[in-house]
Amino acid sequence: MSEKEDRGAEFKNPYWGRQIDAIAHELSRLAIVCDIELGRPGLAERILKNDKSVCGRNNPEVFQQMRQHLMALFTVEERAIEQLGPDETKDILDQVRESVIEMRKAGSASQSLPIDEL
16 A cells, blocks of 8 residues: 555545645655745645745746645645535544644654644
8 A cells, every 4th residue: 555545544524635735745755856845825826826935945837836836735635625515524634734843744844744734
């Protein structure tokens, strides 16, 4: 079983958990490339408005990928709320947030990642 499949098995609803988890982990990876600390207040809105000044490193192609993933995350979140309800979706988001934080801590003890906007 791959690491992604293993993470998905941990969710109460594996389908929605895997969907959200995959997008969130890719967002985290793209944020590292662009040198963006996820979770800052207003950051998601600035990314959605195509504000590249949030990047610590100029990488327009990766920024666009991150923007697309962020839009996809919001779409998947809305669909999950429709299917599961807000409480179960929040539980999945909280679980994914913790997973991303742990992954980032393991990758770099020098970077903190308060992901409050996932």
